[in-house]
Amino acid sequence: xxxxxxxxxxxxxxxxxxxxxxxxxxxxxETAGVKxxxxxxxxxxxxxxxxxxxxxxxxxxxxxxxxxxxxxPKAQEILRTALAMGADRGIHVEIKDGEELxxxxxxxxxxxxxxxxxxxxxxxxxxxxxxxxxxxxxxxAGLLNxxxxxxxxxxEFGPNDAVTVTKEIDGGVETVKAKLPMIxxxxxxxxxxxxxxxxxxxxxxxxxxDKKTLEDFGLTNEKRLKVLKVTEPAQRQGxxxxxxxxxxxxxxxxxxxx
Amino acid sequence: xxxxxRQLLSKRGDAVLGRSMRWASSRYSRSSALSxxxxxxQRDGQLVQGSLSALTAGKKLGGSVHGFLAGSKVxxxxxxxxxxxxxxxxxxxxxxxxxxxxxxxxxPLLVENIKKGNYTHVIAGHTAFxxxxxxxxAALLDSQQISDVTSIEDEKTFVRPIYAGNAIxxxxxxxxxxxxxxxxxxxxPATPEQGSAPVExxxxxxxxxxxxWVSEDLAKSDRPDLSTASKVVSGGxxxxxxxxxxxxxxxxxxxxxxxxxxxxxxxxxxxxxNSLQVGQTGKVVAPQLYMAVxxxxxxxxxxxxxxxxxxxxxNKDPDAPIFQIADAGLVGDLFEKVxxxxxxxxxx
Numbered sequence: 001x002x003x004x005x006x007x008x009x010x011x012x013x014x015x016x017x018x019x020x021x022x023x024x025x026x027x028x029x030e031t032a033g034v035k036x037x038x039x040x041x042x043x044x045x046x047x048x049x050x051x052x053x054x055x056x057x058x059x060x061x062x063x064x065x066x067x068x069x070x071x072x073p074k075a076q077e078i079l080r081t082a083l084a085m086g087a088d089r090g091i092h093v094e095i096k097d098g099e100e101l102x103x104x105x106x107x108x109x110x111x112x113x114x115x116x117x118x119x120x121x122x123x124x125x126x127x128x129x130x131x132x133x134x135x136x137x138x139x140x141a142g143l144l145n146x147x148x149x150x151x152x153x154x155x156e157f158g159p160n161d162a163v164t165v166t167k168e169i170d171g172g173v174e175t176v177k178a179k180l181p182m183i184x185x186x187x188x189x190x191x192x193x194x195x196x197x198x199x200x201x202x203x204x205x206x207x208x209x210d211k212k213t214l215e216d217f218g219l220t221n222e223k224r225l226k227v228l229k230v231t232e233p234a235q236r237q238g239x240x241x242x243x244x245x246x247x248x249x250x251x252x253x254x255x256x257x258x
Numbered sequence: 259x260x261x262x263x264r265q266l267l268s269k270r271g272d273a274v275l276g277r278s279m280r281w282a283s284s285r286y287s288r289s290s291a292l293s294x295x296x297x298x299x300q301r302d303g304q305l306v307q308g309s310l311s312a313l314t315a316g317k318k319l320g321g322s323v324h325g326f327l328a329g330s331k332v333x334x335x336x337x338x339x340x341x342x343x344x345x346x347x348x349x350x351x352x353x354x355x356x357x358x359x360x361x362x363x364x365x366p367l368l369v370e371n372i373k374k375g376n377y378t379h380v381i382a383g384h385t386a387f388x389x390x391x392x393x394x395x396a397a398l399l400d401s402q403q404i405s406d407v408t409s410i411e412d413e414k415t416f417v418r419p420i421y422a423g424n425a426i427x428x429x430x431x432x433x434x435x436x437x438x439x440x441x442x443x444x445x446x447p448a449t450p451e452q453g454s455a456p457v458e459x460x461x462x463x464x465x466x467x468x469x470x471w472v473s474e475d476l477a478k479s480d481r482p483d484l485s486t487a488s489k490v491v492s493g494g495x496x497x498x499x500x501x502x503x504x505x506x507x508x509x510x511x512x513x514x515x516x517x518x519x520x521x522x523x524x525x526x527x528x529x530x531x532n533s534l535q536v537g538q539t540g541k542v543v544a545p546q547l548y549m550a551v552x553x554x555x556x557x558x559x560x561x562x563x564x565x566x567x568x569x570x571x572x573n574k575d576p577d578a579p580i581f582q583i584a585d586a587g588l589v590g591d592l593f594e595k596v597x598x599x600x601x602x603x604x605x606x
Contacts, residue, residue: 019557020421029425103393104402129538132420133405138361138393147362147469150390153532164472169386170485170541171533172476176360178469188522188539189532224402226430228415233426236564239585241576245598248570249606251586257489257547257568258514258603 001060002161002180006049007119008087009068009110010042012078013130020130026229029130031098038078041125043085044186047193048155049123050086058157064088066117070109072097076209083204084196090209091117093217101221103131107139112217114144120181121163126151137185147178153189292321292413295349295372297382297392298339299359300327305335308486310447312381313342315440317448318410319379322346326460328367330354336457341450349375349460358471359387365394366465372399374461377435379413384439384542392439401433406542408444422538422561442485443544443565477531479518484534487517489547492536492563495523496552496573496592503529506596507551513603519543519563521553537562552592555580572596 014020015035023030038046046067053062067082069075070093079090093109095101101109114122127134141148149155149165153173156164161180166173168187196204214221239255242248252258296312298305305327316323325339328351336350349371356364368391372380380395382388384406396403409417411428416438420427484490491511497503503524511518520530522537536543538561548566553559555571555578563569564583571584572592581587588595 014421016558020424022425029421102402104397104400107397127539130421132418132422132538133403134389135393135396135403135405138390139397139403141361142365142394142397145468148390148394149469150361151386167386168532169474172474172531173533174358174474175472176469177472178362188526224431224433225404226432228428228430230420230425230427233419233423233564236569236583238582238587241581241587241589244590245588245595245602248572248586248588248599249602252547252568252570255568255585257570 001058001159002120003060003063004052004058004121005064005066005117005119006052006062007066007068007110007114007117007122008042008045008049008082009106009122009124009136010046010078010082011039011069011125011128012036012071012075013039013128016040016129022230022232026231027227028230036074038081039125039128041127041129041186041188043193044188044190045123045125046082046085046087047191048186051191052155052157053086059159066091066119068110068113069093070101070106071095079209080201080204081196083207083209084201085194089207091212092209093212093214095214095221099221102224103133103135103139104224105219105222106136107143109214109217109219110136110140111143112219114140122183124183124185126185126187137183141183144181144183146181146183148183148185149176149178150185151187152184153187155184155190292319292379293375293377294319294321294323294379294381295375295377296323296325297368297380297388298325298327298335299383299385299387300329300332300335303329303331303335305338307447308385308442309383310339310342310449311383311440311442311445313339313345313448314445315381315407315410315438316379317344318445319413321378324349324375326368326371327351328353328356328364328460330357333457338450340455340457341453342448343451343453345453345455347455348457350457351460351462353462353464355464355467359391360467360469360471361391361394362469363465363467364391365398366463368395369398370463371460372435380435380437382439383442385442388439392437396437399435399437401435401437402431403437403439404429404431405439407438407440419561422557423564424557441542443542477533481511482515482517484517484519484536484541485543487543488545489514489516490519490536490543490545490563490566491516491549491551492519492521492553493524493530493551494521494553495527497524497529500529502593506593510549510596510600513600514547516547516549521559550580550584551596553580554578555583
C-alpha cells in the first residue's frame with residue numbers, strides 16, 4: 001500500500017454569508033473591501049485530509065498533506081488557515097489582484113503540481129461558490145487520466161491501494177471504487193470542518209509556504225471565455241403577506257398556482 | 259455568413275423547399291457551421307426524460323442536432339429520442355460498460371464520437387452525470403466548459419448564474435468546440451413526437467475501465483421528481499425533527515400532488531434525505547408553485563428556487579428573508595397552519 005501524498009487545492013472566495021454586489025461597470029462582482037474566506041468545499045477537503053491521517057484510515061499512512069492555492073497575495077491567508085487545520089506545507093502560485101484563472105488553467109497547473117509533488121491523491125471541493133463552475137477536479141482527472149469520484153460524502157481506504165467513495169448523486173447516493181492515484185471532490189456531507197485553534201494558528205506561521213508563479217509551471221493565464229457583462233439578477237417583488245390560511249389559498253388561486 | 263446559414267437552416271424541413279435546396283442547405287451546414295451533439299441519459303435502459311433538455315438547447319443553437327446515448331439495451335431509448343422533431347440523428351453505443359455512466363470510460367467514448375462527428379457544440383444537462391463527465395471531456399478536448407447555462411444568446415455567447423445566482427454572467431467562448439452543461443429548468447425537455455430520425459451506431463473505443471461501480475442507494479418515492487415537478491413543498495429547520503417533517507410536509511405534498519424538497523438545515527439535521535436539498539449545492543427547481551415551510555431563506559437556498567413562478571412561505575418570523583421574495587407569505591406557526599392548509603386543500 002502506498003503512503004498517501006495528498007494535494008489539497010484551496011481557493012480564496014468571497015465569504016459565503018456575504019451577499020455579492022455587481023460593480024457599477026457591470027464587469028464583475030465587487031470584491032474590494034469584502035470579507036473573503038476559504039471556499040467552504042475546500043474547507044471540507046482540508047478537514048478530510050487531516051482526518052485520514054489522524055484516524056489512520058489509510059493502510060499505507062499519510063506521508064504528506066500539501067495545501068495549494070493559485071490566487072492573489074491574500075490567498076496566503078487561506079493557505080495559512082489550511083496549515084493551521086493540519087496541512088503540512090503550502091504552495092502559493094501568486095496571481096495578480098483582480099485576475100482570475102479559468103478552471104481549465106487551474107487543472108493544467110494542478111497537473112504539473114501533482115507530477116512535481118508526486119501526489120497520489122488530490123482532494124478538491126466540488127465547486128467554488130463564486131464561479132459555481134464545478135469543473136476543476138474532473139478536468140484534472142481527465143488530464144492525468146486518473147479515476148475520479150465527485151461529490152464525495154464518504155471515503156474509505158482498503159488494501160492494495162483501493163479507495164471506495166460514496167458519492168451524492170441525483171436521487172440518492174452511489175458508491176464507486178478505484179485504485180490510487182485518484183481525484184476526489186468533496187460534498188457538504190463529507191465532514192464538519194474544525195476551527196483552527198490559536199496555538200495551531202501560531203504553529204502554522206512556521207510551516208513551509210513556497211511561493212511560485214504561473215511561469216514557473218510554463219503556463220500563462222489563458223482566457224478562453226470573455227466575460228461580456230455581469231448583471232444583477234431580475235429582482236423578485238415580494239407580494240406581501242396574507243392574514244390566514246384562507247388568505248393564502250385565495251392568493252395562490254388568484255395567482256393561478258392552485 | 260452565419261445568419262445566412264441560420265436562415266437556410268430555419269427553413270429546412272419547410273415543405274415549400276425543394277429537395278435539392280434542402281440537400282444544398284444540409285451540405286452547407288455540414289461544411290461550415292453548427293453541429294451539436296446533445297448527450298442524453300438513460301437509466302436501466304429507460305430514457306431519462308429530463309435529459310431531452312439538451313436537445314431543446316441544441317435546437318436553440320440552430321444547426322444540426324444529434325443525440326447521443328450509450329449503455330446496454332439503449333435501442334428503445336434511442337428510438338424514443340429519435341421521435342423528437344428536428345433531431346437529425348441519434349447516435350447510440352450499445353455496451354454495458356457504459357451503463358453506469360462512469361466518467362473514466364464515458365469521457366473517452368464521448369471524445370471519440372465528438373471528434374468523429376466534427377461537432378462544434380456539445381451539450382449535457384447540469385445533472386450529477388453531466389457535472390461528473392463533461393468537464394473531463396472538456397479537458398480532453400482542451401476546451402473551457404461553460405456550466406449551468408440558463409440562456410443561449412448565439413452560438414458563442416451564453417448566460418450563466420454565478421455567486422449562487424446573485425449575479426448573472428454573459429460569456430463569449432473562443433473555443434473551437436464549445437462544451438456546455440445546461441440548467442434543465444431553463445430549457446424544457448423536448449417531447450418525442452412525430453420525428454423519425456435514424457439511429458446510428460457510434461464509435462466505441464472500448465477503453466479499459468479504471469474505476470468500478472459498486473452500488474447505489476436511491477431514495478424511493480411515488481411523488482413527482484423534484485427537479486421537474488410543477489409543485490414543490492419544501493421544509494426547513496422549523497420542522498424540528500424527521501417525525502414532524504414527515505407528519506407535516508408529506509400530507510401537504512400529497513394534497514397538492516407536489517414533490518418534497520428541503521433546506522440544507524433540514525437535510526443536515528437529518529429531517530430529510532440529502533437528495534431533496536434545494537439550493538446552490540443541491541437541486542435547482544423552478545416549479546409553478548414553491549411553498550417554503552419553516553425556511554428562513556438564506557441566499558444559498560434562494561439560489562435553488564427563486565425562479566419559481568409563484569413562491570409561498572409559511573414562517574413564524576415576520577422578518578425572515580423568504581418573505582421579501584414570496585408572492586404570498588403567511589406569518590404563523592407551521593405546526594398549526596400547514597395541517598389547516600392541508601385539510602382545506604383536500605376538501606376544496
